[in-house]
Amino acid sequence: MPEIILENITKMFGKTAAVDHLDLLIHSGDFITLLGPSGCGKTTTLRMIAGLETPTEGKITIGDRVVFSSEDGINIPPNKRDVGFLFQNYALWPHMTVYQNIAFGLENLKWSKPDIESRVAELLALLKIEPFSKRYPSELSGGQQQRVAIARTLAPNPKVLFLDEPLSNLDAKLRLEMRTELKRLHLSTKATFVYVTHDQLEAMTLSTKVCLMKNGIMQQYAPPLEVYSQPANLFAADFVGNPAMNFIDAKAACRPDGSVGLKADSFSGVFMPDEKFKLDCSDVVIGIRPEFIGIHDEFQPGLQGLDATVYSNMPSGMETTVKLKVGETILTSVIFRGVDYPVDKKVGISFLGDDILLFDKESGLKLVSGSLKTE
Amino acid sequence: MKKILSIACIIIASCAMLLAMGAGETPADELTGVAALARDGEKLTHDQLVLKASDETGVFRVYGNTSRITTAVEAFGKLYNIQIESSNLKDSEIYEKLEIEIDGKINGADMVMIQDGAQLKSQMVSTGNLVNFVPLSVKGYVDADDQNPLVQQYINKLFIWNNKGDSVKNFTNVWQFTEPEMKGNVIFKSPELEQVNMNFLIMCTSDKWAGKLAQAYKNLYGKDIDLGSYKNAGYKWVAEFLGNCTFIKSDTTIAEEISQDTAAGKAGLFVLSKLRSSSVLSDNLTVGEYRAVETGTAIEPFAGFMYPMYAMITSNATRPYTAMLFIEYLMTADGFQPWGKSIGAYSGNGSLPAKEGDLPLSTWKDCLVMEDPDFILSNYEDVSSFVIKNL
Amino acid sequence: MAKDQAKAPRMLFGNKVVVFFSKPANVILVVFFVLLCMLTLYPLLTLVSETFTVHAGRESIATGQKRGTLSLYSFKKLLFTLDDGGEQGYKSSTSWIQFYSPLFNTLSVSLLSSFLAILFGGVVAWLVTRTNIRFKKFISAVFVFPYIMPSWTLAMFWSNFFKNVNVGPGTSNGIMAAVFGIMMPEWFVYGFFPISMVLGLHYAPFAYILIGGILRNMDANLEEAASILKTPRWRIVSRITLPIVMPAMLSTLLLVFASTMSAYAVPVFLGSPVRYYVLSTKMMSLMSTYKGQGYIIASVMIIFGVVILAINQSFTGKRKSFTTVTGKSSQISLVNLKKANWPIALILMIVLVLLAILPLVSFALESVIIKAGDYSLSNMTLDFWIGRNLDYLDQGDANGILFSPKVLKALGNSLLLGISCAVIAGTCGVLVGYGIVKRRGTWLSGAVNNLSFFPYLLPSLAFGAIYLAMSGKLPFINGMFALILIGSVKYLPFASRSGINAMLQLSNEIEEAAVIVNVPWWKRMTRIIFPIQKSSFLSGYLLPFVSCMRELSLFTLLVPTSDTLLTTMLMQYSEKGWDQFGNAINLLIIIVVLIINFAVNKLTGASIDKGIGA
Structure with a gap:
């Protein structure tokens, strides 16, 4: 299982730095949360690791493979990085049924038909959405759509899973339920999760390590309880914990x-x-x-x-x-x-x-x- | 956008220079290609032409600014089993297309039927773009003046007016069309849209017609014409005539409009052959010259104008002998039939009489203003500017 | 490209190129950048160079120089002959008559007609999208009719309806005078006013589509927020709705302005009888005599087009920030028109019937009568439709249009042309839209965006003339190929607009979700992006089709023969005065377009209004 290493990653949008000289080491099997207020560069970081965004400078290694290096002119496209990505708005394909949404990616990976069928069935069961396999996304509730999106992302067994604020569109109760589900999935898939959120509670409860960011600069990178009890600075102290310090x-x-x-x-x-x-x-x-x-x-x-x-x-x-x-x-x-x-x-x-x-x-x-x- | 514009400007300037430089050319004195074939073809008999034409392959293309060309082409194609495409285009379009096709060496028309002698001369004949051909079989029947370029037929535009109502004015003098009461009541196709109309107006300013117009003025009003700032009586008549005109886009529509029951008091100057149309109430119309012949009082000094339709071969023809054969066909009674079956068309072949009830070509040549390409060309710039100012 | 370099200063050049072209969006943009330069900028250069050269015929005679010689003759003659006003009793100078006065007329007509179009189209758009007016379906279906019809048909209808013996040629009475005995004054029947009216009405559907699209996508919450604050309705419209759609309206105004500038047939029908000339009519007549001067007028029109594009550009920057489309709009609360509903609906229906239905009826009627103006049953015949051996009519064709091989062939050609242009322009539009949206913000994206819109601003007539001139140099641009090429280029703007709009509505993540699972690019296009935005994209196909079917000015100089297409045949028939056949063909065109429009709409949900709007 791969480690992810970010070295000196910078992303400029015009003259402003969205991410500023970020170094980050993610161990395999970790559940890392990129935490911070909106605009802090956490989503950009995630998208750069996934390959959806090109860094201005720096080097990214996944496992033993350099997937991006500005110096060596390497930029491996996202589809070659063996990663899964769960989008904030789910990005379900509205013209495909639940089954098709999950199976489509597998077809492209040239899976055999029986394999696809059994894998989709497995995922439908895992995420408790078997009854909806013939439905279209628009016929599902938000929580159900979320489960479909997760199933689609998990389908090809990615070793690394990126999640971009996946729970922000759900109501409080569903969010709690999905949080449990995600933690369980992390354990059962044994994949590396990189999770973006602005909700410190999610970060605290889910992750093995929190990467707290502000204005493109990493503030603290530590296990959640350490961030809580030994915040590196006033920002970290203030951002984590409710009610606030x-x-x-x-x-x-x-x-x-x-x-x-x-x-x-x-x-x-x-x-x-x-x-x-x-x-x-x-x-x-x-x-x-x-x-x-x-x-x-x-x-x-x-x-x-x-x-x-x-x-x-x-x-x-x-x-x-x-x-x-x-x-x-x-x-x-x-x-x-x-x-x-x-x-x-x-x-x-x-x-x-x-x-x-x-x-x-x-x-x-x-x-x-x-x-x-x-x- | 700024960048694009500035780049564009630079390229524009340089291209303009390049294009301008590459345009010099020298006309050949020796007859070559189609021109040589046509010269030799003039010695061939009908049967020899048929034989030569039958060796040619491919589609035979004809452009013409007369709609009836379709009928003639169909009959000709059937007769000799030739695949023909004919296009009925405006004269300006034909000139435009010919120039591009011949310059660009594009396979286009083999042969054209076209009007506007002035433009034909300057743009097509003098450049060698079109080649003249007089078939041996009809050479003897065509007036020498009509042989180069070959006149396939003459078409006349006459003063014609609505005869409904009690106070029908019978026009005997063209100056009557310039009188204040005719303001807006004379209908004409704009000379901007049809060159033969412009040619006619230019001819009016020639010494010959200006003199006749001055005389006609005196005959009508009993006094000498007061020219004011006009150069001659021709200019004055043109200005005042155009001043009274309403312009309509097509001669057929003019004919239809003037023939309406409600169009009392309207007059027009348009193609006589339009009277054939079933949509024209021809009973409501009086043709000036016909009436003149009946009553013996001619319209002074002219009853309208007449212009030739030429038939010529293109210098890039791929089927030159078929073109010669077709020209010969057009000069025969059968070939002329699509036009000759009604009034207002007169074959260049003198042995073919005008339609019954119409007047012979020779009469028309006497009472109508005819085109003189040389005069038109040398005065075009001056008079056309003058005409445009009166539109 | 420059930006990419800045992003990775230390990347090797070769690698950079590889990385750059590994993105399909970049490949598309580069390909289209090159293609569009060749297809729009090069012809433009040809045009400009033509204004400086002497042409055969009149110009050659006047200057005494060979054709092709570099000369300022055309400029001098058209723009600077200002001192010959006094001679022979005439006040105005040649340049004034030939250029400045038509220019003034063109600008006034364009101004008034674009205002009319905005006013009428905007009001109807608001009524349909924001109120509970009755007969919505009928109104929105019929309102686009005038746009589908060839523009001059409305002009023909106007003069047929209002003409009388007191105005213009004054030979016959139209319906208004004959039936109601009302003699409309000349300013109403011919000249500035009717030209502006007809063009305004013709382009009103265009404004309706554009403004309606904005209104439909505008978040209703913005209005609802105001209504919760107890803002009166009219205030909501004037303070919230109008300011939000204002940039779109201005942009629509400019587009209509550009379109009306190059309108040719309408001013010919309604202006010439009273000697009211505009640039396009002057250009057309100069094209057959003094081509250089004609090209100068074409250039002037294009300059106006470019200026308009530049102004529009500065609006759209702001416009985007106003109307960011976040998704399908939520529920819109409609204004209740209450008691006014029926009267407004009724008035609108009557206007629509007058505008859209009555002309069709009149074309049908005119196509069955033998002698003009006589509407008695004895004067009627179906020969022009289904007759055979019609030599007695002497109108150019021996068969009724439904049996005429000539007409059927032209119909086939028109359909072939329309479909080819739709497929080419539509597909290119999807690709261009994809490339532009994906690389939004880059120089290349902006350049292709402008280039792909540019053909819209080239007056059709001038554009046709350029291609004709170009075909002399590049002989393969010929025949049907030339028509398909120019049609595809000219209508690319419609397709690329709808492509861009469709792509903007599609969240980026929809594609990224597929990228992650290794879906190749073409499969993403065909299996994900296209199916989701099917109706928007297909609208981008429909519009070029409709436009090609009814287009005249663009093709008139390029057709091998005027029998080639239905419209050129129609114009020829109309010029020849074969009005019955002309009317019948006109009706045929409209019916074919309506049927196909309706069928595509029913089958795929695509519609013309979705094309430019949205």
């Missing part, structure tokens, strides 16, 4: 014991880094995931922590998102049970665990993680 501007000063004194608008505290690091700036941003803000039901002035007021309260049953006002700062907290705080209730809060993050305000880069105690 709390960011608090603060002035930092090193203390002799290796801890860092922090002074924010509404509180001051001491930060204990997990590891040694050198602080070479005084303007920092404290990043706190909502689940690391603990709420103490009973308001006890003077307890370790901060005094806060409930600003709004959004219980969803399993968990509750609470907006808290500390001084003039609004913080978001998530607690994993259903509670219904009255608005304006006084509560005490504290910062939990040692996954609190410090970022350099100017560069946005993550400095260190650690624990935070208020003073």
Whole structure:
């Protein structure tokens, strides 16, 4: 099974770079997500790997074969790259039935008729669309069309599968269902999946590794949980996670014991880094995931922590998102049970665990993680 | 687009130069090719022509600006078992096509029947594009003036008017058509659309006809003509005549229109043979010259005009002997039948009489304005500009 | 190409070429770039060079120079003879009469007629696509009739209908005067007004098709959004609908303007009787005498065409951003005309009957009467249709048109020509559309786009003249081949427009989905792209067919004989005054076109309106 290697890939549209000197290594069997806001270059990257778009510069290797190299003038057309591509709008051929849509590609690959029949039957079963084989795409619901598109893409057993925001046209429930389906397919096909999405939740739940991009530049390339807990920079921290991370501007000063004194608008505290690091700036941003803000039901002035007021309260049953006002700062907290705080209730809060993050305000880069105690 | 345009401009300029340079040519004095064959062919008898023609193969093509050519061609083809294609084209189209075919050495027409002697002379005869041929069998019957180029027939356009209503004016003088009350009531085919009409107007400005027109003016109004800024009486008549004209695109339509019951007071100058058409109510029409013969009062100084239809061989003919045979056929009674069966057509072969009820060719030659190619050619630029300004 | 080089600065040249030509779209564009240059630009150069040379005949005599000599004679004579106005009692100069006044007339006619076409076509388009007006099917079916008919037929009908003894030749009364006793004034029957009206009406369906296409594809949400905001209907039309279709309307205006400029037959019928001349009529008469001057007029018309193309180009850039077609439009909520529905529908129906049906009836009637103007039963005969041995009629043919070998042969030729041009132009249109859309944004794509549209702006008559001149140099351009060639080139714009539109509607991914599974290019075209957009593409075939069947000016100089095609035969008959045969042939043409149009429409869903519209 092939590895995919992108080296120094650049794609210019006119004078703007859609993808800017991207290096990427995709191991075989990975489920890679290209994640980022719209216009970040993720779809362009995908299409370049598939061969549907020609990079301006760089080199792409799939397996042991160079499929594109600007230097050597190599550009292998997509049909020779042995890849599958699942399109955002499915791109089902409206004049062919479900069966024909799936079988057409196989016919072109010169499969024998019985082989085609059994393969199509297999896929129809795999994707639970047997009853629709004689129907035309326009006679199917969105979810069914999606399944047909997947079946068509999987039919020739591609070793690499590219998926371009395949779930964005589905409603929430179907999306969840298809997500499960995709993860299952990834395991059963053992193919390499490269998946484009702007939905961080999809990226988190599906992939083995997330490639986070912004303005054509890779921000972070790591397993989802690492991106979540150790985001490389403010952008990554902000983009991943829902509700979003709390960011608090603060002035930092090193203390002799290796801890860092922090002074924010509404509180001051001491930060204990997990590891040694050198602080070479005084303007920092404290990043706190909502689940690391603990709420103490009973308001006890003077307890370790901060005094806060409930600003709004959004219980969803399993968990509750609470907006808290500390001084003039609004913080978001998530607690994993259903509670219904009255608005304006006084509560005490504290910062939990040692996954609190410090970022350099100017560069946005993550400095260190650690624990935070208020003073 | 800009790029294309600028490139185009450069290429245009250079091509124009190239095309212009490659155009010099020298006419040969020695008769060669079809011209030589035609000269020798004039000595052949009918039977010899038939024999020679039967050796030729391929399609025999004829262009003519007369519709009845189809009938003649069909009869001829049947008679000698020859495959013929005939095309009925406008004279300008024939000249255009001939030039391209002969220059481009494209297999086109073998033989043409065509009018407009001036253009024929300058464009076709002097360049050797068309070759003259007078068949031995009819040479003796064709007027010497009509032999080179050979006149197959004459066609006349006459003053004809509607005779309905109580106040029918009988025209005895062409100046009557220029009077204010005739404004818009004289119908003519625009000389821009048919060259023979232009030729006629040019002839009117010649000294001969200008003189006669001046005399006619005096005879009608009893005073000398006041020319004003006009060069002669011909110019004045042409300008005032055209000023009164309404132009219609076809002589057949003119005939039909003027023959309507509702067309009282209208007059026209158009081809006499159109009266044959079943769609023309010919009872409603008075032919000026016919009436003149009946009453003895001729129209002064002319009753219309007459022009020849020539029959000639193309210099790139692939079936020259068939062309000669066909020309001979056209000069016989059978060959002339499609035209001769009705009035308004007069064979170049003097032994073939005009249709019964019509007047003989010699009479027409006296009372109608005839084409003089040389005069037309040398005055064309001047008079045609003048005519155009009066359209 | 230049862009590709920039993309891969370090790629080897040879490799670059291979990569470039490995894309079928590039191959198509290069091939068509070369072909179109040869078929449109080269002829154009020939034309321009002709304006600088002396031609045989009159010009040769006037200049005293041999034909082929380089000379400015034609320019001097046509454009700069401005000082001979005073002589012999005449005020105007030759150049004024021959060029400037016809130019002015042409521009005024084109301006008025294109406005009329837009107004009429646009209103009907709006009624049909955006309101609940009754008889929609009938209206949209019949409204394209005038466009299918040869343009001069409407002119013939106009003069037959309105003529009377007070105007023009004044020899007979038309229906209006004879039946209703109404004598229309001369300005109404002949000259500027009727020419503009007839051309406007002839091209109204064209405007209807173009504007209707835009309206149909316009996202109804745009209007609905406004109506939710409680915007009154008229305000929605004036503030939302009109601005959105405005670029399309302007572009339509220019196209109609270009078409009317080269119209020849209509001004001949309706202008000549009152001495109203336009450039095309002047050009036609000069072509037979002073060819150089004729070619100059042709060049002037082409220059106008190019300017129009350039203006149009600047509109379409904006236009695309307005009317990006995202897919088949969602449900359109129709304007309820309420009480006005019946009256408007009725008025429209009456107008359509007058425009589209009545002429057909009149042609039928004129084709069975023997003597003009006498509509009594005793004067009627079917001989012109089914008679044999008609020598007594003396009208050029001995058989009724349905039995005449001549007519049937011409019908066969016309069909052969129409079908050949449709197949060639249509197929090329699909390919060109594919290439242009696939490589959108590149220099080559833009160039081919312009080139493929260019023949539209060449006046048919001038275009025919050029090819005739060219056939002298390239003798293989001859006979039926020449006709098919010029017809295919001339009507390529229709086909390429519908090809481009069809391709624009097709999401790129539809093809990519097939590329991924290794479907070869030709199979993608024949099995995927063509079948999906079948009706749009086939419309691109239909339009060249219809146009060829009714075209006259383009072919008139190139036909081996005027019996070759139905239209040239018709014009010849009309010039000869054999009106019954002429009317019968005219009706035959219209019926054949209608039948084929209807059959293709029923069988494949393609239709003329889909061709240019969409």
